Amino acid sequence: MKLNAAVLGATGMVGQRFVKMLSESNWFEVECISASKRTAGTRYRDNALGFEYSDDILDMTIEDTTKNILKDHDIDIAFSAIPADIAGKVEADLAEKVAVATNSAAHRMDDDVPLLIPEVNPDHLGLIDVQRKKGWEGSLVTNPNCSTIVMVLSLKPLYDAFGIKDIKVATMQAVSGAGFTGVSSMGILDNVIPYIGNEEHKMQTEPKKLLGSLEGGKIIDASFNVTALCTRVPVIDGHTESIFVELESDPTADEFTEALRTFKGLPQELNLPSAPKNPIEIRPVPQPRMHRDLGNGMAVTAGRIEKVAPNKFKYVVMGHNTIRGAVGASILNAELMAEKKYL
Ligand SMILES: NC(=O)c1ccc[n+]([C@@H]2O[C@H](COP(=O)([O-])OP(=O)(O)OC[C@H]3O[C@@H](n4cnc5c(N)ncnc54)[C@H](OP(=O)(O)O)[C@@H]3O)[C@@H](O)[C@H]2O)c1
CATH class of the missing domain: 3.30.360.10 (Dihydrodipicolinate Reductase; domain 2)
Incomplete structure (x- = not known):
């Protein structure tokens, strides 16, 4: 069964590629897309310029990232591509409940957050156990710059x-x-x-x-x-x-x-x-x-x-930079998390 994914910042350079790659993945299903208040409430087809998407994706309504997206969506993992200045709070709030795999710099250097490249330091995923000790049901994993x-x-x-x-x-x-x-x-x-x-x-x-x-x-x-x-x-x-x-x-x-x-x-x-x-x-x-x-x-x-x-x-x-350096990096992180039973 596929894991339900949200894409935060789905209208951006990284977010559009996230939606494309996740919609073609056998492991993840795009369940929710969000962006800023500016585009929230509009259809994805009016904002996504970069790739060819299915009608199901193009008909999705964009949510406001700063609202509680978990209220109306059953999410296993949120892939984040939002600016660092808003990611700090949004991602930490979500990680209390679900897994978050992010491209933003906000939490990369936090002591209990893995900065992960699966070929380089897969054992750093062990920091999720430290996150769980502070009561998080979810987790927060970052990919580097x-x-x-x-x-x-x-x-x-x-x-x-x-x-x-x-x-x-x-x-x-x-x-x-x-x-x-x-x-x-x-x-x-x-x-x-x-x-x-x-x-x-x-x-x-x-x-x-x-x-x-x-x-x-x-x-x-x-x-x-x-x-x-x-x-x-x-x-x-x-x-x-x-x-x-x-x-x-x-x-x-x-x-x-x-x-x-x-x-x-x-x-x-x-x-x-x-x-x-x-x-x-x-x-x-x-x-x-x-x-x-x-x-x-x-x-x-x-x-x-x-x-x-x-x-x-x-x-x-x-x-x-937008595949190995961003979207593909986060998806590979999530695949490793799933394989290691963190999802
Ligand atoms: N580009 C890369 O190669 C790359 C690589 C690694 C990491 N990153 C990181 O990934 C993140 C996204 O980068 P990007 O290049 O995709 O940027 P971008 O093209 O400017 O896209 C930004 C996205 O964030 C949304 N957003 C902007 N302000 C917001 C707010 N106040 N509240 C909620 N959503 C907001 C935008 O939605 P609207 O369309 O509604 O404005 C858009 O979906 C950044 O943290 C960046 O540092 C980027």
């Missing part, structure tokens, strides 16, 4: 095989990462903007939690440093990142590449529906238009790998 997910997927096999001392990263991020109203066309066409509000802070803090260890109900952060410089570029989908990593040990370039190429995680072992066969694809020159759809958008692509000094490498990694 879109550029962080792409980078950390590539760091995980390096961290496990060679240890990591230091990371420096410069990003080239797609415009879809800023949402529908994020960047104006006059701002981004024929231009590069080397500033994305608060993005560098997220890239510098989230990887330490993701690669940290769960001990006694708490995450102990990983000890490496991350320095990030984030740039918006005129690409529609796909974040590209130039990474300079210093390792604890000194592999050859072939050993480095093999660690990336052969990497598999728990989702691959469990054969979860959204899991790509290879989380990391290797290509000589990763590019958004060529490679963002590999693994149905759930694989990241690494290349340009070069050893620059003992223990030091540079490489490029690229991934689909």
